[in-house]
Amino acid sequence: MNQLISLLVENEAGALMRVAGVLTSRGYNIESLTVAKTLDPTLSSMTIVADVAEESRVLLIKQITRLVNVVKAVDLTESNAVQRELALIKISSVKPEMRSSVAKEAEIFRARIVDVAPTHYTLEVTGSPEKIDALIDLLHHYGDVEMTRSGSMAMARMPANRLPYPMFRAEPSAEESQTTPVVESK
Numbered sequence: 001m002n003q004l005i006s007l008l009v010e011n012e013a014g015a016l017m018r019v020a021g022v023l024t025s026r027g028y029n030i031e032s033l034t035v036a037k038t039l040d041p042t043l044s045s046m047t048i049v050a051d052v053a054e055e056s057r058v059l060l061i062k063q064i065t066r067l068v069n070v071v072k073a074v075d076l077t078e079s080n081a082v083q084r085e086l087a088l089i090k091i092s093s094v095k096p097e098m099r100s101s102v103a104k105e106a107e108i109f110r111a112r113i114v115d116v117a118p119t120h121y122t123l124e125v126t127g128s129p130e131k132i133d134a135l136i137d138l139l140h141h142y143g144d145v146e147m148t149r150s151g152s153m154a155m156a157r158m159p160a161n162r163l164p165y166p167m168f169r170a171e172p173s174a175e176e177s178q179t180t181p182v183v184e185s186k
Contacts, residue, residue, distance in 0.1 A: 002031055003057050004083065006154050007046040007064065008071040011037060015069035021045065022063050032085075032151030035105050043071065047154045080157045087132045087149035092120045092141045102142050109135045 009015045016035055023030055032051040038045050052060055057075055064073040078081075089111075094102060099182070102121050106113055111125035125135055129152060139145050 001051070001054060002049050002077070003052040004081065004152065005046070005048040005050065005061065005064070005152055006018060006074045006081075007075050007155065008038070009044050009046055010069040010070055010071065010122055011042050011044045015044070015067075016046070018067050018069060019048070019064060022060070022067065023048070024051050026056075026060070026063075028060070034151035034153050047152055049152050054168070074156065076154050076156055078178040081152040081154045083152050084126055084155060085129055085150050085152050086124070086126050087136075087147060088114070089123045089125065089136060089139060090115075090120055090122070090145040090146040091139050091142050092146065093118060094121055098142050102139070105135070105138055105142075109138075111135060 007019065009019065016033075019026075020030065020033070029051045032047075033049075034047045035044055037043075050060075057077065061073050061075050064070055071148060091102060102111060105111075106121075106123050106125075109125055109131065110127070111123040114124045115122035123135075123139075125132060132149060136145060136147055151172055
């Protein structure tokens with residue numbers, strides 16, 4: 001079963017390699033991996049979806065947490081978290097009489113049509129992995145489907161599982177400057 005892991009890591013060369021190394025050295029397949037800077041340029045957030053046996057999940061989080069560049073690791077698999085992906089989907093060989101149907105399907109799934117040509121549509125959709133899978137399955141009825149998608153991005157809703165993401169106050173006090181991050185602790 002897939003495990004959803006959210007990490008806060010130091011934004012330094014080799015951090016991604018170390019985290020991926022822990023997973024691959026134990027034989028876990030990485031389904032998706034997304035990394036981006038946070039508001040604090042010294043930190044990055046990382047979301048990993050990996051095929052991990054349920055009995056190994058807690059141990060894996062502990063092993064990742066021990067890595068030098070890891071500030072915090074949280075298992076969001078069973079928690080109340082927001083999880084989203086982005087996909088670009090191209091449908092080729094769309095018949096002229098089917099074009100309005102494709103547009104209606106896109107609207108139902110809140111996808112945007114980002115490119116139109118005489119024989120194809122390209123859609124952009126954001127949502128849960130299940131929503132994107134459902135749209136892709138549906139679009140196979142309209143023509144040949146080509147797709148690329150990002151990895152999952154996730155953020156905990158509950159404070160107990162929330163990473164200490166650097167945040168900026170909307171209005172800093174007189175002593176603080178706009179660039180001073182405020183880190184929340186547990």
